[in-house]
Amino acid sequence: MKKANWIFLGAMLLALQGAMAEEVKPLFENNFESAEIGKVPDGLMVLDGAFAVKEEGGNKFLELPGAPLDTFGVLFGPAVKENIAVSASIDGTKKGRRFPTFAVGSNGQGGYKLQISPGKGELELYKSDEVVAHVPYEWKSGEWTLLKLQVVKAGDGVWKVEGKAWTKGSSEPAKALISYDEKKEPSAGRASIWGQPYATTPIQFDNLMVTKVAEGK
Template sequence: MKFPFRPFTATIVILSHAVAASCLAADEKKKEETAADAVTDPGLVFQASFEDQEPGDVPSSYFVLDGEWSVVEMDGGKAMKLSETPLVEAQVQIGDSFKENGGMIKARIKAEKKRRSFPRFGIGMHGMSGYRLRLFPAQGRLELVKSEEVVQSFDLEWTAGEWWFLELTVKPAGDAWTVSGRAWPESGARPGEAQIEYISTETKFSGKASVTGTAYAGLPIYFDDIEVRKTELAPPAAKSE
Protein backbone atom coordinates (compact mmCIF):
# COMPACT_ATOMS: atom_id res chain seq x y z
CA MET A 1 0.00 0.00 0.00
CA LYS A 2 1.28 3.41 -0.92
CA PHE A 3 0.84 6.26 1.55
CA PRO A 4 0.19 9.72 0.18
CA PHE A 5 2.90 12.31 0.69
CA ARG A 6 1.93 14.80 3.37
CA PRO A 7 3.87 18.04 2.91
CA PHE A 8 2.46 19.53 6.16
CA THR A 9 4.04 16.76 8.28
CA ALA A 10 7.34 17.13 6.44
CA THR A 11 7.29 20.88 7.06
CA ILE A 12 6.81 20.35 10.81
CA VAL A 13 9.77 17.95 10.92
CA ILE A 14 11.97 20.41 9.02
CA LEU A 15 10.93 23.29 11.29
CA SER A 16 11.60 21.18 14.41
CA HIS A 17 15.13 20.43 13.20
CA ALA A 18 15.64 24.11 12.39
CA VAL A 19 14.50 25.21 15.86
CA ALA A 20 16.74 22.63 17.53
CA ALA A 21 19.71 23.74 15.46
CA SER A 22 18.99 27.38 16.31
CA CYS A 23 18.82 26.63 20.06
CA LEU A 24 22.06 24.64 19.88
CA ALA A 25 23.77 27.51 18.08
CA ALA A 26 22.51 29.98 20.70
CA ASP A 27 23.84 27.76 23.51
CA GLU A 28 27.22 27.48 21.84
CA LYS A 29 27.36 31.26 21.35
CA LYS A 30 26.54 31.82 25.02
CA LYS A 31 29.32 29.42 26.05
CA GLU A 32 31.78 31.24 23.80
CA GLU A 33 30.74 34.63 25.24
CA THR A 34 31.11 33.32 28.81
CA ALA A 35 34.56 31.94 28.03
CA ALA A 36 35.54 35.25 26.42
CA ASP A 37 34.35 37.15 29.50
CA ALA A 38 36.47 34.90 31.72
CA VAL A 39 39.55 35.63 29.61
CA THR A 40 39.03 39.40 29.35
CA ASP A 41 37.89 39.80 32.97
CA PRO A 42 39.47 37.04 35.10
CA GLY A 43 38.49 38.82 38.32
CA LEU A 44 34.76 38.40 37.65
CA VAL A 45 33.31 35.57 39.77
CA PHE A 46 29.57 36.13 39.27
CA GLN A 47 27.33 38.55 37.40
CA ALA A 48 23.55 38.63 36.97
CA SER A 49 21.12 41.16 35.55
CA PHE A 50 18.47 38.42 35.07
CA GLU A 51 17.55 39.62 31.56
CA ASP A 52 18.42 36.23 30.03
CA GLN A 53 16.39 34.26 32.59
CA GLU A 54 12.77 33.19 32.38
CA PRO A 55 10.40 34.42 35.11
CA GLY A 56 9.98 31.79 37.81
CA ASP A 57 12.33 29.96 40.13
CA VAL A 58 15.87 31.23 40.61
CA PRO A 59 18.59 29.14 38.91
CA SER A 60 19.45 25.86 40.63
CA SER A 61 23.03 27.09 41.11
CA TYR A 62 21.77 29.68 43.64
CA PHE A 63 21.98 28.36 47.20
CA VAL A 64 18.80 29.50 48.96
CA LEU A 65 19.22 29.41 52.74
CA ASP A 66 15.84 30.94 53.60
CA GLY A 67 13.02 32.93 52.05
CA GLU A 68 11.03 32.67 48.82
CA TRP A 69 13.09 33.92 45.86
CA SER A 70 12.08 34.18 42.21
CA VAL A 71 12.88 35.95 38.94
CA VAL A 72 10.18 38.44 37.92
CA GLU A 73 9.52 41.13 35.33
CA MET A 74 9.56 44.72 36.58
CA ASP A 75 10.42 48.25 35.44
CA GLY A 76 10.67 47.07 31.83
CA GLY A 77 13.27 44.44 32.71
CA LYS A 78 13.79 41.58 35.14
CA ALA A 79 14.99 41.28 38.71
CA MET A 80 15.21 38.78 41.55
CA LYS A 81 12.35 39.11 44.01
CA LEU A 82 12.32 38.26 47.70
CA SER A 83 8.71 37.57 48.65
CA GLU A 84 7.15 39.32 51.62
CA THR A 85 6.18 35.93 53.03
CA PRO A 86 7.37 34.13 55.02
CA LEU A 87 8.81 36.87 57.23
CA VAL A 88 12.35 35.57 57.78
CA GLU A 89 15.94 36.75 57.59
CA ALA A 90 16.19 35.55 53.99
CA GLN A 91 19.45 34.81 52.24
CA VAL A 92 20.64 33.36 48.96
CA GLN A 93 24.31 32.61 48.26
CA ILE A 94 25.74 33.01 44.78
CA GLY A 95 28.88 32.33 42.76
CA ASP A 96 31.94 30.30 43.73
CA SER A 97 33.26 30.05 47.26
CA PHE A 98 36.09 32.36 48.31
CA LYS A 99 38.76 30.47 50.27
CA GLU A 100 40.96 32.86 52.23
CA ASN A 101 40.74 35.33 49.33
CA GLY A 102 39.50 38.90 49.23
CA GLY A 103 36.31 39.67 47.38
CA MET A 104 33.77 42.34 46.47
CA ILE A 105 30.01 42.18 45.96
CA LYS A 106 27.82 44.94 44.57
CA ALA A 107 24.06 44.87 44.03
CA ARG A 108 21.19 47.17 43.13
CA ILE A 109 18.24 46.86 45.52
CA LYS A 110 14.74 48.34 45.59
CA ALA A 111 12.18 48.23 48.40
CA GLU A 112 9.16 50.09 49.74
CA LYS A 113 7.93 51.01 53.20
CA LYS A 114 4.39 50.72 54.59
CA ARG A 115 3.34 53.35 57.11
CA ARG A 116 5.95 53.04 59.86
CA SER A 117 7.24 49.64 58.78
CA PHE A 118 10.56 49.50 56.94
CA PRO A 119 12.40 46.66 55.17
CA ARG A 120 15.98 45.65 55.91
CA PHE A 121 18.32 44.34 53.23
CA GLY A 122 21.97 43.83 52.41
CA ILE A 123 24.84 41.91 50.86
CA GLY A 124 27.54 39.67 52.29
CA MET A 125 30.91 38.03 51.69
CA HIS A 126 32.41 34.72 52.86
CA GLY A 127 29.25 32.86 53.78
CA MET A 128 27.46 32.72 57.11
CA SER A 129 30.58 33.50 59.15
CA GLY A 130 31.63 36.49 57.06
CA TYR A 131 30.70 40.16 57.09
CA ARG A 132 27.42 41.60 55.86
CA LEU A 133 26.62 45.15 54.85
CA ARG A 134 22.99 46.05 55.34
CA LEU A 135 20.71 49.06 55.15
CA PHE A 136 18.49 49.42 58.21
CA PRO A 137 16.10 52.29 57.27
CA ALA A 138 14.10 52.02 60.50
CA GLN A 139 17.26 53.09 62.35
CA GLY A 140 18.51 55.38 59.57
CA ARG A 141 21.78 53.48 59.39
CA LEU A 142 24.11 51.56 57.13
CA GLU A 143 25.50 48.69 59.23
CA LEU A 144 28.42 46.29 59.06
CA VAL A 145 27.40 43.04 60.74
CA LYS A 146 29.37 39.97 61.87
CA SER A 147 27.51 37.03 63.44
CA GLU A 148 24.47 39.31 63.99
CA GLU A 149 26.60 41.82 65.90
CA VAL A 150 26.81 45.35 64.51
CA VAL A 151 30.53 46.16 64.49
CA GLN A 152 30.25 49.55 62.78
CA SER A 153 27.50 51.83 61.47
CA PHE A 154 27.02 55.00 59.45
CA ASP A 155 24.04 57.38 59.59
CA LEU A 156 22.26 57.28 56.26
CA GLU A 157 18.82 58.44 55.11
CA TRP A 158 17.17 55.94 52.79
CA THR A 159 14.57 56.81 50.14
CA ALA A 160 11.78 54.27 49.68
CA GLY A 161 10.83 53.14 46.18
CA GLU A 162 14.20 54.02 44.65
CA TRP A 163 16.95 51.67 43.49
CA TRP A 164 19.96 51.72 45.81
CA PHE A 165 23.46 50.35 45.28
CA LEU A 166 25.24 48.48 48.05
CA GLU A 167 28.92 47.58 47.77
CA LEU A 168 30.99 45.48 50.20
CA THR A 169 34.72 44.83 49.83
CA VAL A 170 36.88 42.52 51.95
CA LYS A 171 40.58 42.44 51.17
CA PRO A 172 43.76 41.32 52.94
CA ALA A 173 45.91 43.97 54.63
CA GLY A 174 49.01 42.32 56.04
CA ASP A 175 47.95 40.09 58.94
CA ALA A 176 44.47 41.64 58.99
CA TRP A 177 41.60 42.39 56.61
CA THR A 178 40.12 45.69 55.48
CA VAL A 179 36.33 45.60 55.28
CA SER A 180 34.70 48.56 53.55
CA GLY A 181 31.15 49.39 52.54
CA ARG A 182 29.25 51.94 50.51
CA ALA A 183 25.58 52.68 49.80
CA TRP A 184 24.08 55.26 47.46
CA PRO A 185 20.87 55.89 45.50
CA GLU A 186 20.82 55.22 41.77
CA SER A 187 20.06 58.92 41.24
CA GLY A 188 23.29 59.87 43.06
CA ALA A 189 27.01 59.24 42.67
CA ARG A 190 29.09 56.47 44.23
CA PRO A 191 30.83 57.86 47.35
CA GLY A 192 34.50 58.49 46.77
CA GLU A 193 35.35 57.33 50.29
CA ALA A 194 33.84 54.30 51.97
CA GLN A 195 31.16 55.10 54.55
CA ILE A 196 32.16 51.97 56.46
CA GLU A 197 35.84 51.18 57.02
CA TYR A 198 36.76 48.41 59.46
CA ILE A 199 39.91 46.43 60.24
CA SER A 200 39.25 42.78 61.02
CA THR A 201 41.82 40.60 62.77
CA GLU A 202 40.18 37.35 61.66
CA THR A 203 42.81 34.93 60.36
CA LYS A 204 40.71 33.17 57.74
CA PHE A 205 37.64 33.84 55.63
CA SER A 206 35.85 31.26 53.51
CA GLY A 207 32.46 31.07 51.80
CA LYS A 208 30.24 32.49 49.07
CA ALA A 209 28.89 35.97 48.46
CA SER A 210 25.23 36.56 49.32
CA VAL A 211 22.25 38.90 49.22
CA THR A 212 19.90 39.16 52.19
CA GLY A 213 16.63 40.76 53.14
CA THR A 214 13.85 40.89 55.72
CA ALA A 215 10.49 42.18 54.46
CA TYR A 216 9.34 43.87 57.68
CA ALA A 217 7.14 46.23 55.63
CA GLY A 218 5.11 43.31 54.29
CA LEU A 219 6.21 44.12 50.73
CA PRO A 220 8.64 42.41 48.32
CA ILE A 221 12.31 43.40 48.02
CA TYR A 222 13.98 43.38 44.60
CA PHE A 223 17.63 42.68 43.69
CA ASP A 224 19.33 43.34 40.35
CA ASP A 225 22.72 43.86 38.69
CA ILE A 226 24.60 41.66 41.14
CA GLU A 227 28.36 41.49 40.63
CA VAL A 228 30.95 39.50 42.59
CA ARG A 229 34.68 39.99 42.04
CA LYS A 230 38.08 38.93 43.30
CA THR A 231 39.77 41.96 44.84
CA GLU A 232 43.21 40.76 43.72
CA LEU A 233 42.25 41.21 40.06
CA ALA A 234 41.13 44.61 38.80
CA PRO A 235 38.42 44.89 36.11
CA PRO A 236 39.65 45.43 32.54
CA ALA A 237 40.14 48.99 31.37
CA ALA A 238 37.26 50.48 29.39
CA LYS A 239 37.78 50.43 25.65
CA SER A 240 38.25 53.81 24.01
CA GLU A 241 35.95 54.71 21.16
Protein backbone atom coordinates (compact mmCIF):
# COMPACT_ATOMS: atom_id res chain seq x y z
CA MET A 1 0.00 0.00 0.00
CA LYS A 2 1.28 3.45 -0.89
CA LYS A 3 2.50 5.74 1.86
CA ALA A 4 -0.20 8.31 1.02
CA ASN A 5 -2.88 5.69 1.63
CA TRP A 6 -1.39 4.79 5.01
CA ILE A 7 -1.38 8.45 5.98
CA PHE A 8 -5.02 8.80 4.89
CA LEU A 9 -6.09 5.70 6.86
CA GLY A 10 -4.19 6.91 9.92
CA ALA A 11 -5.91 10.29 9.77
CA MET A 12 -9.32 8.62 9.45
CA LEU A 13 -8.60 6.40 12.46
CA LEU A 14 -7.56 9.37 14.59
CA ALA A 15 -10.71 11.25 13.57
CA LEU A 16 -12.86 8.24 14.49
CA GLN A 17 -11.15 7.87 17.86
CA GLY A 18 -11.68 11.57 18.53
CA ALA A 19 -15.37 11.31 17.67
CA MET A 20 -15.79 8.30 19.98
CA ALA A 21 -14.04 10.11 22.83
CA GLU A 22 -16.29 13.12 22.32
CA GLU A 23 -19.37 10.87 22.32
CA VAL A 24 -18.62 9.31 25.72
CA LYS A 25 -17.40 12.48 27.41
CA PRO A 26 -19.63 13.23 30.44
CA LEU A 27 -21.80 16.33 30.42
CA PHE A 28 -20.69 16.85 34.02
CA GLU A 29 -18.26 15.10 36.35
CA ASN A 30 -16.86 15.88 39.80
CA ASN A 31 -14.98 13.52 42.13
CA PHE A 32 -13.92 16.39 44.46
CA GLU A 33 -10.23 15.44 44.34
CA SER A 34 -9.25 18.98 43.31
CA ALA A 35 -11.85 20.67 45.55
CA GLU A 36 -10.95 22.85 48.52
CA ILE A 37 -11.67 21.33 51.94
CA GLY A 38 -14.55 23.03 53.73
CA LYS A 39 -15.98 24.59 50.57
CA VAL A 40 -18.60 23.73 47.94
CA PRO A 41 -17.02 23.55 44.45
CA ASP A 42 -18.09 25.82 41.62
CA GLY A 43 -20.77 24.27 39.45
CA LEU A 44 -22.80 22.98 42.40
CA MET A 45 -25.86 24.87 43.62
CA VAL A 46 -26.81 24.14 47.24
CA LEU A 47 -30.58 24.30 47.70
CA ASP A 48 -30.35 23.86 51.45
CA GLY A 49 -28.00 22.23 53.95
CA ALA A 50 -24.47 22.82 55.24
CA PHE A 51 -22.74 20.79 52.51
CA ALA A 52 -18.94 20.99 52.46
CA VAL A 53 -16.01 19.03 51.03
CA LYS A 54 -14.31 16.74 53.55
CA GLU A 55 -11.45 14.25 53.33
CA GLU A 56 -10.98 10.83 54.88
CA GLY A 57 -8.33 8.24 54.10
CA GLY A 58 -7.02 10.31 51.20
CA ASN A 59 -10.45 10.48 49.55
CA LYS A 60 -12.39 13.72 49.18
CA PHE A 61 -16.18 13.88 49.08
CA LEU A 62 -19.08 16.24 49.67
CA GLU A 63 -20.58 15.79 53.13
CA LEU A 64 -23.98 16.67 54.57
CA PRO A 65 -23.87 16.95 58.40
CA GLY A 66 -26.06 14.73 60.58
CA ALA A 67 -28.04 17.72 61.86
CA PRO A 68 -30.48 19.36 61.52
CA LEU A 69 -33.04 16.77 60.45
CA ASP A 70 -34.65 17.80 57.18
CA THR A 71 -34.37 17.24 53.42
CA PHE A 72 -31.33 18.84 51.79
CA GLY A 73 -30.18 18.92 48.17
CA VAL A 74 -27.65 20.12 45.61
CA LEU A 75 -28.14 20.77 41.89
CA PHE A 76 -25.36 20.16 39.36
CA GLY A 77 -24.71 19.78 35.65
CA PRO A 78 -26.60 21.26 32.69
CA ALA A 79 -30.39 21.51 32.40
CA VAL A 80 -31.41 18.51 30.29
CA LYS A 81 -34.79 16.98 29.45
CA GLU A 82 -34.12 13.44 28.22
CA ASN A 83 -31.59 10.79 27.17
CA ILE A 84 -29.37 11.27 30.21
CA ALA A 85 -28.01 9.22 33.10
CA VAL A 86 -27.24 10.71 36.52
CA SER A 87 -25.03 8.79 38.92
CA ALA A 88 -23.34 9.25 42.29
CA SER A 89 -21.69 7.28 45.08
CA ILE A 90 -23.32 7.80 48.48
CA ASP A 91 -22.30 6.62 51.95
CA GLY A 92 -24.21 6.79 55.21
CA THR A 93 -24.52 4.92 58.50
CA LYS A 94 -27.43 3.88 60.65
CA LYS A 95 -27.67 4.67 64.36
CA GLY A 96 -29.69 2.18 66.34
CA ARG A 97 -33.00 1.87 64.51
CA ARG A 98 -32.59 5.16 62.70
CA PHE A 99 -31.47 5.26 59.08
CA PRO A 100 -30.42 7.95 56.60
CA THR A 101 -32.34 8.39 53.35
CA PHE A 102 -30.63 9.58 50.17
CA ALA A 103 -31.22 9.98 46.44
CA VAL A 104 -30.01 11.12 43.05
CA GLY A 105 -32.31 13.16 40.85
CA SER A 106 -32.82 14.49 37.35
CA ASN A 107 -34.91 17.16 35.61
CA GLY A 108 -34.65 19.73 38.40
CA GLN A 109 -36.17 19.98 41.87
CA GLY A 110 -39.59 18.77 40.78
CA GLY A 111 -38.27 16.03 38.50
CA TYR A 112 -37.43 12.39 39.17
CA LYS A 113 -35.55 10.89 42.11
CA LEU A 114 -34.05 7.45 42.68
CA GLN A 115 -34.07 7.06 46.46
CA ILE A 116 -32.85 4.45 48.92
CA SER A 117 -35.08 4.34 51.99
CA PRO A 118 -33.37 1.90 54.39
CA GLY A 119 -36.08 2.35 57.02
CA LYS A 120 -38.55 0.82 54.54
CA GLY A 121 -36.01 -1.57 53.03
CA GLU A 122 -36.86 -0.18 49.59
CA LEU A 123 -35.49 1.42 46.46
CA GLU A 124 -37.99 4.03 45.28
CA LEU A 125 -38.67 6.12 42.19
CA TYR A 126 -40.24 9.52 42.77
CA LYS A 127 -41.90 11.90 40.35
CA SER A 128 -41.79 15.18 42.23
CA ASP A 129 -43.04 14.16 45.72
CA GLU A 130 -45.00 11.09 44.57
CA VAL A 131 -43.67 7.53 44.74
CA VAL A 132 -44.38 6.00 41.32
CA ALA A 133 -42.50 2.71 41.81
CA HIS A 134 -40.77 0.82 44.62
CA VAL A 135 -38.95 -2.49 45.04
CA PRO A 136 -37.28 -4.24 48.00
CA TYR A 137 -33.64 -3.29 48.49
CA GLU A 138 -31.11 -4.37 51.12
CA TRP A 139 -28.89 -1.42 51.98
CA LYS A 140 -25.55 -1.90 53.78
CA SER A 141 -24.73 0.66 56.45
CA GLY A 142 -21.28 2.23 56.24
CA GLU A 143 -20.60 1.08 52.67
CA TRP A 144 -20.61 3.22 49.54
CA THR A 145 -23.71 2.68 47.41
CA LEU A 146 -23.78 3.63 43.73
CA LEU A 147 -27.02 5.03 42.34
CA LYS A 148 -27.78 5.54 38.65
CA LEU A 149 -30.96 7.16 37.32
CA GLN A 150 -31.70 7.58 33.64
CA VAL A 151 -34.48 9.23 31.64
CA VAL A 152 -34.68 8.07 28.04
CA LYS A 153 -37.18 8.77 25.28
CA ALA A 154 -38.51 5.32 24.39
CA GLY A 155 -40.92 6.27 21.60
CA ASP A 156 -43.64 8.73 20.65
CA GLY A 157 -45.05 10.15 23.87
CA VAL A 158 -43.20 7.69 26.13
CA TRP A 159 -40.15 8.19 28.35
CA LYS A 160 -38.56 5.37 30.32
CA VAL A 161 -37.34 6.36 33.80
CA GLU A 162 -35.07 3.65 35.22
CA GLY A 163 -32.84 3.15 38.22
CA LYS A 164 -30.05 0.93 39.49
CA ALA A 165 -28.33 0.64 42.87
CA TRP A 166 -25.39 -1.49 43.92
CA THR A 167 -22.72 -1.63 46.61
CA LYS A 168 -19.21 -0.45 45.76
CA GLY A 169 -17.02 -3.41 44.85
CA SER A 170 -19.88 -5.38 43.30
CA SER A 171 -20.88 -5.37 39.64
CA GLU A 172 -23.37 -2.91 38.21
CA PRO A 173 -26.69 -4.70 37.56
CA ALA A 174 -27.11 -5.59 33.89
CA LYS A 175 -30.73 -4.43 33.92
CA ALA A 176 -32.62 -1.71 35.74
CA LEU A 177 -33.90 -2.68 39.20
CA ILE A 178 -36.83 -0.27 39.01
CA SER A 179 -38.63 1.57 36.20
CA TYR A 180 -41.53 3.85 35.38
CA ASP A 181 -43.15 4.73 32.05
CA GLU A 182 -43.67 8.48 31.80
CA LYS A 183 -46.42 9.59 29.40
CA LYS A 184 -45.97 13.33 29.93
CA GLU A 185 -43.01 15.11 28.35
CA PRO A 186 -40.40 15.83 31.06
CA SER A 187 -39.24 19.35 31.77
CA ALA A 188 -35.58 20.24 31.34
CA GLY A 189 -33.70 20.57 34.61
CA ARG A 190 -30.41 19.95 36.37
CA ALA A 191 -29.28 16.76 38.09
CA SER A 192 -29.35 16.56 41.87
CA ILE A 193 -28.34 14.73 45.04
CA TRP A 194 -30.49 14.59 48.18
CA GLY A 195 -30.01 13.60 51.79
CA GLN A 196 -32.20 13.20 54.86
CA PRO A 197 -29.94 12.51 57.88
CA TYR A 198 -32.59 10.85 60.05
CA ALA A 199 -29.87 8.79 61.77
CA THR A 200 -28.15 12.05 62.90
CA THR A 201 -24.99 10.82 61.14
CA PRO A 202 -23.33 12.52 58.14
CA ILE A 203 -24.15 11.51 54.56
CA GLN A 204 -21.29 11.57 52.05
CA PHE A 205 -21.53 12.05 48.27
CA ASP A 206 -18.86 11.37 45.64
CA ASN A 207 -18.33 10.81 41.91
CA LEU A 208 -21.19 12.97 40.64
CA MET A 209 -21.74 12.40 36.93
CA VAL A 210 -24.17 13.25 34.14
CA THR A 211 -23.80 11.40 30.83
CA LYS A 212 -25.70 11.20 27.55
CA VAL A 213 -27.67 8.04 26.77
CA ALA A 214 -28.76 7.03 23.28
CA GLU A 215 -32.48 7.39 22.62
CA GLY A 216 -34.36 4.13 23.05
CA LYS A 217 -31.61 2.48 25.13
